[in-house]
Amino acid sequence: MRESKRFCRAAMHRGTTWVALCVAALVLLGAAAASQAQEADEPVETLTLGYLGVERDEDREPLSVLDPVLDDEGVQGARLGISDNNATGQFLGQEFVLVEAIVARDADVREGLHELLDAGAEWIISGLPRERLEAVLADEALGERIVFNAAAPDNVLRGEACRPNLYHTTPSRRMLADALAQFLGYKRWERWALVYGKTPEDERLAAAFREAAERFGHDIVDEAQWPHDPMARRAEGGFHAIQREIPVFVQELADHDVLVVVDETDYFGEYFPYQTWRPRPVVGTQGLIATAWHRAHESWGAVQLQRRFEEHAGRWMTPRDFAAWLAVRSLGEAAVRTESAARDTLLDYLLGDDFELAGYLGLPVSYRPWNHQLRQPILITGPRMVASVSPQEAYLHPHSPLDSLGADEGESACRF
Amino acid sequence: MSFLAHAGTCPRRLLVGGLLAAALLLPLPGHAERVFVSNEKDNTVSVIDADSLEVIETIEVGRRPRAMVLNGDASELFVAVGDDEAIDVIDLESLAVVRSQSAGDEPEVIRVDPNRSYLYVSNEDDDVVSVFDYARRTLVTEVPVGVEPEGLGISPDGRWLVATTETSNMAHVIDLETLEAVHHRLVGARPRHAEFTADGSEVWVSSEIAGIVTILDREDDFQVKHTIRFDVPGVPRETVQAVGVALTADGRHAFVALGPSNRVAVVDQQSYEVLDYLLVGQRVWHLALNDDESRLYTTNGVSGDVTVIDVGEREAIRSIPVGRFPWGVVVAP
Numbered sequence: 001m002r003e004s005k006r007f008c009r010a011a012m013h014r015g016t017t018w019v020a021l022c023v024a025a026l027v028l029l030g031a032a033a034a035s036q037a038q039e040a041d042e043p044v045e046t047l048t049l050g051y052l053g054v055e056r057d058e059d060r061e062p063l064s065v066l067d068p069v070l071d072d073e074g075v076q077g078a079r080l081g082i083s084d085n086n087a088t089g090q091f092l093g094q095e096f097v098l099v100e101a102i103v104a105r106d107a108d109v110r111e112g113l114h115e116l117l118d119a120g121a122e123w124i125i126s127g128l129p130r131e132r133l134e135a136v137l138a139d140e141a142l143g144e145r146i147v148f149n150a151a152a153p154d155n156v157l158r159g160e161a162c163r164p165n166l167y168h169t170t171p172s173r174r175m176l177a178d179a180l181a182q183f184l185g186y187k188r189w190e191r192w193a194l195v196y197g198k199t200p201e202d203e204r205l206a207a208a209f210r211e212a213a214e215r216f217g218h219d220i221v222d223e224a225q226w227p228h229d230p231m232a233r234r235a236e237g238g239f240h241a242i243q244r245e246i247p248v249f250v251q252e253l254a255d256h257d258v259l260v261v262v263d264e265t266d267y268f269g270e271y272f273p274y275q276t277w278r279p280r281p282v283v284g285t286q287g288l289i290a291t292a293w294h295r296a297h298e299s300w301g302a303v304q305l306q307r308r309f310e311e312h313a314g315r316w317m318t319p320r321d322f323a324a325w326l327a328v329r330s331l332g333e334a335a336v337r338t339e340s341a342a343r344d345t346l347l348d349y350l351l352g353d354d355f356e357l358a359g360y361l362g363l364p365v366s367y368r369p370w371n372h373q374l375r376q377p378i379l380i381t382g383p384r385m386v387a388s389v390s391p392q393e394a395y396l397h398p399h400s401p402l403d404s405l406g407a408d409e410g411e412s413a414c415r416f
Numbered sequence: 417m418s419f420l421a422h423a424g425t426c427p428r429r430l431l432v433g434g435l436l437a438a439a440l441l442l443p444l445p446g447h448a449e450r451v452f453v454s455n456e457k458d459n460t461v462s463v464i465d466a467d468s469l470e471v472i473e474t475i476e477v478g479r480r481p482r483a484m485v486l487n488g489d490a491s492e493l494f495v496a497v498g499d500d501e502a503i504d505v506i507d508l509e510s511l512a513v514v515r516s517q518s519a520g521d522e523p524e525v526i527r528v529d530p531n532r533s534y535l536y537v538s539n540e541d542d543d544v545v546s547v548f549d550y551a552r553r554t555l556v557t558e559v560p561v562g563v564e565p566e567g568l569g570i571s572p573d574g575r576w577l578v579a580t581t582e583t584s585n586m587a588h589v590i591d592l593e594t595l596e597a598v599h600h601r602l603v604g605a606r607p608r609h610a611e612f613t614a615d616g617s618e619v620w621v622s623s624e625i626a627g628i629v630t631i632l633d634r635e636d637d638f639q640v641k642h643t644i645r646f647d648v649p650g651v652p653r654e655t656v657q658a659v660g661v662a663l664t665a666d667g668r669h670a671f672v673a674l675g676p677s678n679r680v681a682v683v684d685q686q687s688y689e690v691l692d693y694l695l696v697g698q699r700v701w702h703l704a705l706n707d708d709e710s711r712l713y714t715t716n717g718v719s720g721d722v723t724v725i726d727v728g729e730r731e732a733i734r735s736i737p738v739g740r741f742p743w744g745v746v747v748a749p
Binding site: 084087088091092301304307308333336337356357358362363364400401402 | 540562605653
């Protein structure tokens with residue numbers, strides 16, 4: 001019934017910069033399309049979305065050799081979102097088009113932005129880390145276009161550094177930490193030992209865990225920074241030196257119920273389960289984790305999305321793919337409901353009470369008007385099985401249980 | 417003692433068996449209805465006696481049984497067993513699976529044509545509604561619809577089939593003469609169930625994520641005529657999710673299962689006004705009325721039970737434990 005066509009301008013070399021630009025559109029073919037275009041005699045309305053990403057840092061690979069190294073994370077979620085949007089849009093005279101730009105690590109991200117704008121992008125989906133995202137937001141060429149942050153978890157982007165034209169479909173570090181803290185509260189595992197890595201990301205996530213502990217009445221009894229630098233993932237099999245190093249490293253920590261490990265870039269945390277001095281569960285960024293999406297999640301129809309994604313991308317869907325998919329689907333839902341492609345009409349709808357998107361997480365997801373963060377349930381999962389979904393039942397909130405995750409309206413430093 | 421011991425080699429069992437047999441042969445004051453409940457996680461169908469309100473049989477079926485429907489003469493029950501990509505057919509005399517027929521990828525909801533031996537199946541993964549001839553056991557055709565087809569509603573005269581698609585958020589109206597989708601109506605987010613009114617003039621479509629019911633008007637090319645919203649006092653809005661719908665044949669009342677809010681809404685079918693919210697078990701999913709519409713049965717997925725509601729009193733009168741994750745419910749005369 002449908003066929004995906006992708007038009008790519010070949011990768012363009014500009015000194016050390018390369019920018020790949022692709023236009024992907026779902027094109028309806030033949031009689032099926034004609035018969036399904038129902039009473040749609042109105043002209044087709046087109047929404048062009050631009051996905052802006054950056055090449056993977058070659059020094060960063062997941063620690064476990066079981067985890068594939070991905071070069072298309074995020075953009076595959078956007079592509080599936082476009083396909084899902086068009087499946088509905090075909091009946092309503094709307095067409096969604098994706099243009100893509102992936103910039104080299106040493107390139108200026110604004111070049112990628114300009115390529116997308118030249119290709120007609122009216123909305124930007126960002127697969128960028130905070131610094132590059134802020135460079136895009138500061139670029140005058142962006143104009144009044146909206147950027148969906150589908151990659152950067154930084155709390156500050158939802159707080160002091162928030163912007164009226166910035167929306168977030170990826171959860172903040174604070175939301176993830178709160179989600180895990182609620183589950184640990186449910187378990188009554190209230191004495192935490194915190195072990196964090198040496199990256200700036202780890203500093204920020206450790207801070208988020210401290211805030212979550214404070215908010216939900218946990219006690220961080222001790223903290224320690226893992227003193228070693230990243231190793232090549234094949235250099236340490238998980239037992240050579242590690243088996244002796246970790247018990248020595250953690251044995252000085254005051255007695256705790258759980259060991260919270262903070263290793264956002266995945267360079268040491270995976271070594272910790274089963275190597276601790278005391279027999280304690282490992283939670284945080286490895287072991288039992290809080291995440292927006294996981295392959296083990298199949299409830300509430302999620303199996304449909306997992307299968308659709310795997311058929312489409314040939315691999316599992318990651319949280320970054322999911323965040324990009326949510327951004328594209330948000331626009332699709334707004335366009336379909338308002339029967340419009342006009343920016344302000346769509347934004348009014350996105351921020352209004354009527355916007356409710358099915359995110360396969362049991363509860364509808366929606367945007368917080370005070371900082372444009374997508375409210376969403378968070379999975380609490382082990383490597384092979386989901387253990388729970390936060391918010392946990394006992395954590396009440398006067399407006400929405402989902403607002404018990406992340407900075408709430410009253411405490412948010414965001415002022416538009 | 418010695419007599420009992422001596423004579424008791426078998427007579428007691430014979431005696432009891434004989435009484436049971438005699439009881440079964442006695443003409444009963446109206447054959448008791450039976451309520452069939454599919455247990456999604458147990459791969460079973462529970463059979464409840466509607467008089468005693470007790471589970472009298474548990475039938476092993478294929479993997480992940482969900483929607484069920486009676487065949488034309490109510491002699492057989494079709495059960496969609498999604499993970500087996502099949503429909504198990506239960507004979508209502510023997511209460512055993514007598515055959516199984518293939519049903520395409522991930523069959524979820526099934527409906528039977530009132531006029532011919534056609535079975536309509538929504539195939540979640542293939543974005544089609546499959547049409548099978550269950551007498552000939554052949555695939556008649558596949559009708560393309562939107563993404564993730566789920567709910568199916570058939571008009572009492574067998575002229576129209578309405579299929580909902582969970583990701584496209586649409587009700588696709590299929591002309592059953594030509595077997596083509598001719599209208600595509602936008603409804604609330606994640607539409608789950610479609611039900612025609614007894615007179616065939618309206619289709620009620622429930623939307624899980626939006627927590628609403630959309631009414632489509634048959635006379636007006638199935639355009640949206642009305643939207644019913646639910647506001648359960650003291651319950652977070654996100655947990656009010658509309659799923660199962662049951663409509664009384666007299667056109668007076670509608671019942672809507674509201675998922676994890678653990679309530680069933682009672683709605684005036686004419687004015688669309690919500691009259692009441694009845695507290696039932698946890699995550700109420702689907703509903704069925706009995707033949708004289710005096711009782712409503714609900715499946716409660718999380719609490720693993722069935723709530724029996726007295727329709728006249730609008731009151732839950734009994735909770736019956738069944739298997740794990742009860743999903744569908746059908747009352748057989």
